[in-house]
Amino acid sequence: MDIRKKITFNYVALSTFSTSLLCVIVFFLFRENNRYHFLKRLDDRAKIVASIHFQKDPEKIKYYKALKKDGLEELIEEEEFVLKINSQNSFDYNTKLNLPNEFYTNILSTGKDFFEVDNKYYLGQIFEEDHQKYIVIVGARDRKGRDTTIYIVKIMLFGGIGFVFLAFFLGRFLAKRVINPVARITKEVKRISASNLHNRLPEVRNSDEISDLTNTFNNMLDRLETSFEIQANFINNASHELKTPITTIIAESEIMLLKEREVSEYVQSLENIYSQASRLGNLTESLLKLTQTGYDGKKQVSDIARIDELLMDVKSDLDKIFPDNRVSIKLNFAPKDSNLFLLPCNKPLLELAINNIITNGVKYSDNNEVFVMLSATNEMIKISINDIGIGIPPEDIPHLYEPFFRGKIAAKYIGYGLGLPLASKIIRMHDGELQVQSEQNKGTIVTIVFKKTNIKNFNVQS
Structure with missing residues (x-):
């Protein structure tokens, strides 16, 4: 029915x-x-x-x-x-x-x-x-x-029967008036497919549920269109990034196989192949980790880590990769109760996210000073990462979380445009907030906030 x-x-x-x-x-x-x-x-x-x-x-x-x-x-x-x-x-x-x-x-x-x-x-x-x-x-x-x-009973009986028939026709009329806008919306939605996501439902000026439904559908179509565009850009960029090292490896191998060469030439060729293969491996690993963060956050959270110790582990890893880095970690408003630093999390993933953000600060500041400040209260845990680097143009900030997006001024630096999107997804997975403030040629401040009200909702196995 x-x-x-x-x-x-x-x-x-x-x-x-x-x-x-x-x-x-x-x-x-x-x-x-x-x-x-x-x-x-x-x-x-x-x-x-x-x-x-x-x-x-x-x-x-x-x-x-x-x-x-x-x-x-x-x-x-x-x-x-x-x-x-x-x-x-x-x-x-x-x-x-x-x-x-x-x-x-x-x-x-x-x-x-x-x-x-x-x-x-x-x-x-x-x-x-x-x-x-x-x-x-x-x-x-x-x-x-x-x-x-x-006589009164007869009047009520025949009048009641007549009223039932009248109610039937009034009910059909009322149902038609109520359902017609929904049927019209259904008809319009059926016309929209992946090839014409730019189409929108006609706006309804009345302030009622039909207007809310129309606006909800249009907002959903906006998000779908944006997602399709991001997905298309992601596929194009991923294909390009994956194709470049593969093409280089194939070309290098073909050249080496054309004729016999000196040992030094083979060594140089193998070094080029190794470099491109390493680049391909790093890119593939980043894509896999980016995909992993799409899983259910509650399944990912299985540890309880001290956020100050986690930052020290990140600093230790950075010292191995960038021995001359100038990253300094400072505790602001150090609490008397060290348990305030405890955070339910997936430690490897959260460590990867913070590592990516600090590494960006080191890389895009040309190894200038990077200040990492940590504070913890009863209400929240806050991490602030401040670098004195090239900064980010205002028009690039809305696209920072799109995979493979790289601003024009960042083109001279080696990277894939996956670090910040990956970090953003990991932090959101932990019910955290990531905020970016930047001024071109002056530096960038990245703030990570974990609110205690959200932390209480984690399913933690201690």
Whole structure:
């Protein structure tokens, strides 16, 4: 069942239920109102019957009889009974009355009661005259009330059936009004494919859920288009970066195989092949690590490391690669509690990320000073890496996290454009934040922040 039919069905069901409930309430209220007014008429008759029975003045008796005959509406199958109550609280029973004992008991205890049988009402009431009590019972059939009730029931029945049909057509109309915008969006979305991701859904000016849905789809298409463009650039750049060393290796090998050469030439050729193969290996390893960071972060986090010790390990590795590096590590606001430096993490990956960032600082500052500052509080762990290098042009900063992207002023330095994107993904995997501030020809400040509220969410095996 599609949504349009569901909306119609639910609307008809709710309308039928609410109408039926309203009809039942109206029916009971109408019936109770009829009963109340009919019993009120019986009560008036009982008082007149008592007045006629107790009255000794012939003129007044004549007056009450005339009032009963001409002043009150005639009732159908009207009956009147006056029963004398004895001293033992018993009374003279009339055989014409076929009423339950409970009816008489209630009259004696409360002074008044009524009883209904087959749409005929009996009202009994106690009257007293000259210290003598009597039970006056008046009975009549409420045929008019019954006929009116049947008429009302017929109106509600046929009106209810008509309303159900009306609700069905109104439900279809309402469902169509509600679903049409969604159907239109579905139709437009089906037209969009990988070849025309530039298309967008027509904007809806109303501030409603349909407008939110349209904007959400358009925002998603923006992200998809950007992702496809990045993916295309990634493939092109990766193909180029992989093809260059492979082409060099093949060309070098072909040249060496053309004829016999001196040993020194073979050595030089092998050195070139080794250099290109090493470059190819490093590039492949970087691509693999970049892919690994796409896995579930919770599965990656398995260690608890002290961030200050991790920085010292990174510095030790840098000393082996760049013996003359001028990297200095400084603790700002060193806490008394060393446990504040503890960070749940995947230590090898996080070490790789920080190593990449510091290495960039060393490389792009031409081995100038690089300051690494660490601070830890109850709220966060913060690492700041400040170099005095070539800086980054403002137009290049939005593209820093795109794989293989390299700015124009960085072209003279050896690299693949994978270090910072890889570091960014690893830090995000640890629920950290990476911020880059740079000014061309003055230097760059890279800030890494791990908030303790995020750290608590890690699934750590200590």
